[in-house]
Amino acid sequence: MSQSRYDRAITVFSPDGHLFQVEYALEAVRKGTTAVGIRGKKVIVLAVEKKSIAKLQEARTVRKMCLLDNHICLAFAGLTADARVLVNRARVECQSYRLTVEDAPSVDYITRYIANLQQRYTQSGGVRPFGISTLIIGFDTDGTPRLFQTDPSGTFSEWKANAIGRNSKTIIEFLEKSYFKVMNESPEEEDEKTSVKLAIRALLEVVEGSHNNIEVAVMVPDKGLKMLESDTIQQYIDQIEEEKAAAEEARRTSGPTVTSSRG
Amino acid sequence: MDSVIALVGKDFVLSAADTSNARSVIVMKDDVDKIMELDSHKTLAMGGEPGDFVQFTEYIQKNLHLYEFQTGLQLSTHAVANFIRGELARLIREAPVLANLLLGGFDAISGPSLYYIDYLGTLEKLDHTAQGYASFFILGTLDRYYQRDITLEQGIELMKRCIQQLSKRFVINQKNFIMKVVDKDGVRQVNFE
Numbered sequence: 001m002s003q004s005r006y007d008r009a010i011t012v013f014s015p016d017g018h019l020f021q022v023e024y025a026l027e028a029v030r031k032g033t034t035a036v037g038i039r040g041k042k043v044i045v046l047a048v049e050k051k052s053i054a055k056l057q058e059a060r061t062v063r064k065m066c067l068l069d070n071h072i073c074l075a076f077a078g079l080t081a082d083a084r085v086l087v088n089r090a091r092v093e094c095q096s097y098r099l100t101v102e103d104a105p106s107v108d109y110i111t112r113y114i115a116n117l118q119q120r121y122t123q124s125g126g127v128r129p130f131g132i133s134t135l136i137i138g139f140d141t142d143g144t145p146r147l148f149q150t151d152p153s154g155t156f157s158e159w160k161a162n163a164i165g166r167n168s169k170t171i172i173e174f175l176e177k178s179y180f181k182v183m184n185e186s187p188e189e190e191d192e193k194t195s196v197k198l199a200i201r202a203l204l205e206v207v208e209g210s211h212n213n214i215e216v217a218v219m220v221p222d223k224g225l226k227m228l229e230s231d232t233i234q235q236y237i238d239q240i241e242e243e244k245a246a247a248e249e250a251r252r253t254s255g256p257t258v259t260s261s262r263g
Numbered sequence: 264m265d266s267v268i269a270l271v272g273k274d275f276v277l278s279a280a281d282t283s284n285a286r287s288v289i290v291m292k293d294d295v296d297k298i299m300e301l302d303s304h305k306t307l308a309m310g311g312e313p314g315d316f317v318q319f320t321e322y323i324q325k326n327l328h329l330y331e332f333q334t335g336l337q338l339s340t341h342a343v344a345n346f347i348r349g350e351l352a353r354l355i356r357e358a359p360v361l362a363n364l365l366l367g368g369f370d371a372i373s374g375p376s377l378y379y380i381d382y383l384g385t386l387e388k389l390d391h392t393a394q395g396y397a398s399f400f401i402l403g404t405l406d407r408y409y410q411r412d413i414t415l416e417q418g419i420e421l422m423k424r425c426i427q428q429l430s431k432r433f434v435i436n437q438k439n440f441i442m443k444v445v446d447k448d449g450v451r452q453v454n455f456e
Contacts, residue, residue: 067332091332095325 011122011129021129022122025078025152028131032077034165035064036202037135038179039147040195041188044137044219046075047199049166049207065217065225069094071138072107073217073225074114077165078132078152086130090114107138111148111156119154129153133164139221161198167206174205192218196228200236209237265297265310266397266437268425269365269377270409270418271390275446276367276375277418277453278308279426281437298443300450301327302337305368306443307347310395311382312361319362323347340368344378344386352384363394369445393425400432401425415444419453 011021033049048064065075066087074090076083093113097105114134122129133151140146149164150156161179163171179198186194196218207213211234218226264285269278280297283290298308299320307323309316323346331337338346344366354360359382366378379387381394391405392398404425413421419442426440442453 069332088333091329094332095329098328099321099325 010126019122019153022153025129025131026133029078029133029152029164030166030168032079032132032165033064034163034168034171034203034206035075035077035135036161036163036171036175036199037075037137037147037149037159038161038175038195038199038202039137039145039159040183040191042143042145042221043192043195044139044145044147045192045195045199045216046073046135046137046219047196047203047214047216048075049203050213050215052213064215065227067225068110068136069098069105069138070224071104071219071221072110073137073219075135075137075217076132077168079130082130083132083134086114086117086132086134089117104141106140107136107146107148108140108158110138111136111150115150115154115156117154118150118152122152122154135162135164137219139219143221145219145221161202163202170205171202174202178202192220197236197240200233201240204237204240209241210234211237264435265363265395266429266433266440267297267308267310267363267365267394268397268401268405268422269308269367269392270405270413270421271367271375271377271411272418273412273414274369274375275415275418275444276306276369276377277415277422277442277444278306278365278367279422279440279442280308280310282439282441283437284313285435293439296441298441299324300443301343301366302331303449304337304370304445304447305340305343305366306445306450308365308367308394308443309362311363315360316362316364319350319360320364323350339370339373340366340376340378341370341373341388343368344380344388348380348384348386351380351382355383365392365394367445369447371447375445396433396435397425397429401428404428415446418444423455 011019014020033051035048038045046065053059065073067073068090090110094105118130121127129152136148138146147159148156149159149162161175182198203214211230214233216228216233266281278298282293282295284292284295298306301307301324307320309320361382363382364380369375377389379389379392391409393401408421443450444453
């Protein structure tokens with residue numbers, strides 16, 4: 001009779017030390033649509049790949065970026081339904097924190113909460129891990145911008161820029177090459193433009209360049225989350241395409257450079 | 264000991280509350296804000312037991328904020344009134360909360376509305392009313408001078424009249440009052456000139 005009860009955890013260690021359920025959850029994340037987060041000097045940008053929706057479907061009901069509190073936003077990659085559950089728990093926790101200590105929760109606190117929750121589901125009886133990784137952005141009360149990532153195993157870490165979901169590796173490689181250069185060269189007044197452009201540029205590495213495929217949100221201190229209009233996004237895309245074409249042109253006309261060690 | 268008064272005008276709800284916190288013969292604080300802003304277009308004026316009404320109304324406020332984050336929408340004043348009443352009605356037989364409230368709100372569709380909610384779970388939609396000792400003294404004043412569709416200036420004058428009545432006839436001297444108005448532009452404090 002007790003066989004029908006979940007008397008042991010579904011996530012158990014394999015002989016060689018793997019938690020296969022967690023690794024399979026990471027596979028589910030890798031299949032999800034891409035999300036990119038960029039931390040600027042004073043702003044944080046989230047850019048997500050808009051999943052292609054059926055013709056008859058209402059576009060506005062498919063949300064990949066969720067506001068957790070006035071100053072904290074979350075984007076995810078992976079199982080949408082799992083995300084809904086986690087986001088709801090986080091929203092309740094935000095208000096609960098505010099009720100108890102009458103202060104806004106820090107981004108770090110909420111990230112820990114979400115990560116703890118994800119970890120608990122890898123060590124409980126009868127449950128499976130959440131099939132999502134999250135990018136959590138926000139500002140602390142002192143105005144510092146923060147970007148965190150969590151994954152199905154329950155680990156979390158802070159990032160200057162990151163990507164999750166489909167082809168995230170490509171984007172991370174691109175960001176590793178360009179983030180520091182772009183951020184250092186940009187003047188502070190241009191911080192928002194630079195960060196948005198970098199986010200879109202990064203996403204365009206793996207997503208087709210059209211405003212129909214990309215959604216961008218910018219978080220500014222004390223002003224909350226601002227979703228960019230399609231036209232604005234298209235303008236950035238056009239600008240990026242122009243710069244890419246110009247760079248390509250420059251490379252071609254600057255003559256044959258030695259690109260291989262062979263003569 | 265708290266005096267809370269509220270009335271509905273043409274396109275606004277005006278609430279006033281005294282600002283003192285006193286126990287027996289000691290005045291502990293004289294600048295208490297007893298009109299909480301539940302969200303952008305709702306005020307909750309409170310009276311009763313100081314600890315109770317603050318705890319309870321903060322709890323209501325955070326639940327309303329949660330609803331906003333979950334759905335992206337704000338509840339109507341009518342819905343909030345019923346939510347508050349439901350909680351108080353539940354709590355009266357579990358863990359009574361001595362909070363007497365006047366909920367004022369402005370909805371885009373239905374305009375201004377005022378709800379009287381007491382600690383037992385009584386809920387009434389009214390035009391003009393009061394909680395606390397004030398009600399003994401100024402319900403008559405309001406009945407005499409209140410009219411539907413009064414302007415904000417007239418409303419403020421009527422409130423001042425009520426507060427004057429209290430200072431004349433109520434043995435407890437409540438020196439200061441705070442007044443807030445809710446209209447289509449949201450919640451703001453009104454100055455006594």
